[in-house]
Amino acid sequence: MNESELEHFKQHIRVYMMVFVALGVLTVVTVGISYLDLSTGWAITIAMIVATVKASLVAGYFMHLVSEQAAIRWLLVLSAALLVFLFALPLATETTNAPLWPL
Secondary structure (H helix, E strand, O other), X not given: OOHHHHHHHHHHHHHHHHHHHHHHHHHHXXXXXXXXXXXXXXXXXXXXXXXXXXXXXXXXXXXXOOOOOHHHHHHHHHHHHHHHHHHHHHHHHHHHOOOOOOO
């Protein structure tokens, strides 16, 4: 292994260690949030934001999506958007007390 390959390897290890530390810090933040006196809605909102950041770090670096082609990234974004839409459907019916479509 020559010097440039070794430096490239060390750089990747450094990035993975930084992501690992960030995931650990975000886990501590999640636990800390659970001890705050927040309303249920705010607690869930903040927890979901932290979980989304953690999932993005895992998908981006440990699943190597950061270095993938743009088409794969757009499919990931489309999948996430459809997931949010499907989660929002029951919430829309619950908040309006009306069926989503006439039966």
